[in-house]
Amino acid sequence: MNLFIKNVNMLENGELAPTNIRIANGQIEEIGIGLSPQGEQEIDGNGRMIAPGFVDVHVHLREPGGEQKETIESGTQSAARGGFTTICAMPNTRPVPDTIDNLERVNALIEKNALIRVLPYASISIREAGKERTNLTELKEHGAFAFTDDGVGIQQAGMMYETMQDAATLDMTVVAHCEDNSLIYDGVMHEGKRSAELGLKGIPSIAESVHIARDILLAEAAGAHYHVCHISTKESVRVVRDAKRAGVRVTTEVCPHHLLLNEDDIPGDDANWKMNPPLRSKEDVEALHEGLLDGTIDFIVTDHAPHTLEEKSNGMDKAPFGIVGLETAFPLLYTHYVETGKWTLQQLIDWMTVKPSETFNLPYGKIEKGQTADLVLLDLEKEQEIKVEDFLSKGKNTPFGGWNCKGWPAMTIFGGQIVWQEETN
Ligand SMILES: NC(=O)N[C@@H](CC(=O)O)C(=O)O
Numbered sequence: 001m002n003l004f005i006k007n008v009n010m011l012e013n014g015e016l017a018p019t020n021i022r023i024a025n026g027q028i029e030e031i032g033i034g035l036s037p038q039g040e041q042e043i044d045g046n047g048r049m050i051a052p053g054f055v056d057v058h059v060h061l062r063e064p065g066g067e068q069k070e071t072i073e074s075g076t077q078s079a080a081r082g083g084f085t086t087i088c089a090m091p092n093t094r095p096v097p098d099t100i101d102n103l104e105r106v107n108a109l110i111e112k113n114a115l116i117r118v119l120p121y122a123s124i125s126i127r128e129a130g131k132e133r134t135n136l137t138e139l140k141e142h143g144a145f146a147f148t149d150d151g152v153g154i155q156q157a158g159m160m161y162e163t164m165q166d167a168a169t170l171d172m173t174v175v176a177h178c179e180d181n182s183l184i185y186d187g188v189m190h191e192g193k194r195s196a197e198l199g200l201k202g203i204p205s206i207a208e209s210v211h212i213a214r215d216i217l218l219a220e221a222a223g224a225h226y227h228v229c230h231i232s233t234k235e236s237v238r239v240v241r242d243a244k245r246a247g248v249r250v251t252t253e254v255c256p257h258h259l260l261l262n263e264d265d266i267p268g269d270d271a272n273w274k275m276n277p278p279l280r281s282k283e284d285v286e287a288l289h290e291g292l293l294d295g296t297i298d299f300i301v302t303d304h305a306p307h308t309l310e311e312k313s314n315g316m317d318k319a320p321f322g323i324v325g326l327e328t329a330f331p332l333l334y335t336h337y338v339e340t341g342k343w344t345l346q347q348l349i350d351w352m353t354v355k356p357s358e359t360f361n362l363p364y365g366k367i368e369k370g371q372t373a374d375l376v377l378l379d380l381e382k383e384q385e386i387k388v389e390d391f392l393s394k395g396k397n398t399p400f401g402g403w404n405c406k407g408w409p410a411m412t413i414f415g416g417q418i419v420w421q422e423e424t425n
Pocket residue numbers: 060092150151152177274275276277303305306320321322323
């Protein structure tokens with residue numbers, strides 16, 4: 001069924017302007033104020049905003065192997081509810097997509113169960129164990145989006161360097177979770193004032209920044225595109241900024257929670273506040289904001305990391321790292337930064353659509369004639385509390401439960417099909 005989306009507002013040069021969109025055969029066929037329906041199914045936007053479907057290159061879907069936490073089906077439902085139409089699945093699953101067979105298994109599961117586009121990462125090392133490198137050429141041929149061992153850092157500089165050399169030849173990106181294991185000291189939160197107050201072990205900032213500095217020099221030598229995951233410290237921002245100035249092909253991403261929260265917000269020994277990297281200091285958060293605004297940080301990702309209620313009820317010391325994020329990212333950022341005038345709506349939309357797409361050469365994140373019709377209708381006026389029981393994700397692990405936000409997705413369209421819409425009564 002073709003769609004005619006009428007009475008919507010679209011960003012044009014930073015301003016919202018009324019328009020209509022005709023969708024045929026899954027693609028955007030026409031955009032314009034003067035259009036009228038030609039027998040398509042009509043959707044009345046009622047003046048709400050239409051944006052490109054969001055793109056998130058950092059999502060943990062847990063399948064195969066972690067289906068009690070999330071599945072490709074529940075994770076993509078959650079993504080659709082959050083307004084996302086393209087997500088990239090991290091490879092810290094069981095098995096890890098580290099061989100052709102294991103990657104093809106993921107491809108088959110995506111084909112069968114995904115509601116939106118899922119692009120799978122393949123790993124850098126076998127089982128993400130950091131011992132033996134995977135065959136990047138084969139994994140690229142079988143559809144790997146990029147290469148990463150997210151969840152752990154690559155400890156050996158030599159392994160990272162060889163990976164980057166291969167990736168440069170293959171024109172692929174190396175995506176890095178930066179964490180030097182010799183600098184973690186069994187920490188469960190940021191090492192600072194708050195960890196001392198709570199009597200919990202801290203992860204120092206250098207565990208991240210030292211790895212980024214090392215990798216930037218390796219990327220320069222190898223001539224590879226190197227992308228830093230979930231940047232969180234002020235030193236990391238400085239190092240990436242300097243590297244960009246020096247002409248190194250480095251890009252990076254930041255998560256909503258690292259922009260919105262700092263260590264002082266952690267109320268106590270509650271694992272809904274435990275994630276990797278941890279919530280850092282106020283100064284770190286300020287540096288992340290500066291980095292985003294000056295282009296050092298390229299875009300926003302959720303690092304959606306679902307875990308079970310049981311695992312997360314074990315306190316900071318024992319619970320796994322990670323929080324969910326797909327269903328709260330846009331409302332949280334819209335409410336706290338666009339509504340308050342700190343960012344423009346265009347900036348936020350770009351950081352969630354066209355910027356990640358451009359960084360990874362993906363043909364998504366824009367509303368243009370001939371583009372695949374991946375769209376989200378946003379109700380910027382709708383105000384509602386974040387209720388974990390409403391999440392379509394199996395993961396309910398978030399520190400944002402009970403927060404009141406504006407700017408909720410009302411409908412998500414993927415490839416010209418409605419894949420999610422808010423319940424109206
Ligand atoms: N971010 C997290 O705290 N956890 C992630 C792993 C990761 O992104 O490093 C997970 O897989 O649970």
